Amino acid sequence: MKRKAWSASHARVQQMADKRERILDAARDRFLAEGFSAASMDRIAEEAGASKMTLYRHFKSKEALFLAAINRDCAQIYAVEEHDPAITREAAAQSLSDFGQTFVMAITEPGVLGLFRMLMGEMARFPELGRLFYDAAPARSIAVIERILSGLLPAAEADMRARAFMHLLMGDTYQRLALGKIDFAQSATDFPAQISLAVELILSGIGKVTPEERP
Template sequence: MDAIAQEAGVGKMTVYRQYADKRTLFIACMNDQCREMLMPDRYESADSLDEAKAMLIDYGHVAMNLITRRDIVMLFRMMIGEINHFDGLGGVFYQGGPGQAISVIERILAKLFSPEEARLRAGAFFWAALGDAYERVLLGVVSADEVLAIFNSQIELAAEIVVR
């Protein structure tokens, strides 16, 4: 709560007045951030493997630029710290974040693969695009800017592998 109040430039009591409890605050923050990331209406199904690859690279950059932002990384760290205290928080986070992002990727691949295959490839793309660089950002080993070139390479490689 202290970190959220400080980031928002308000007092801790202002945050408490706005949200009934930490769980409500986390869910509100996650839903707000995830809506920004997903842009589901922007991405339709690709008609060719080349088009899918280009769309995956584009979406990979959109997703990476969002989830490596300082505020999103801080939110994720806080959520992990609270997950044992709030039943279902992990599921809410997954469905609102990675799960929805994977659904967007699945839609991109929908015309090119069976539904099961598209779902598997979508998950593979999302997690391969994040790669080791994302783990290092989450753990505070490096900043997202320090590994931007690695993210770019991971996204392109993941797209290439997924459309093979």
């Protein structure tokens, strides 16, 4: 007999969701305080008020836990299907601008930035962690941008421009913030102009497209 699935409102489902959040909170704190290699899964479970078995039920490895911790505040930028392909340059500009603002807010959230800095410091010892992070985060952001551009450009060009746009959004402002050259307040002042310029540059050469000309 097939076991009946609980509804999203079931108390047990909510308890599991709350437990997952506590694990992620504890993991973020340990990773930031100790780094990836030193952070103990036993200590994370203890701080979350969970058993080690429960921790591994939610996250199969420390790598998976780290990726979940760094991506928790970025989930809104990976919703590919929520972004329709733009069919005019104007629509693309608006969609890219909206995405850019959401993207920048996510990657500059203090906890996310702290975990990214920690990741860079661990790369020499854990190169696989960097590869997993790329697939779990930047590659998914690029997929969203590519979808927005897919109504205006051939697939190969949409992909190329999507990759460029993501890095234009981050630009020198993100680098200065990540390296401690500027603070969060200054980055918030600088990012709007950077986002606008990124949109302008990435849509350079794209005019209005008729239905017959769409890819």
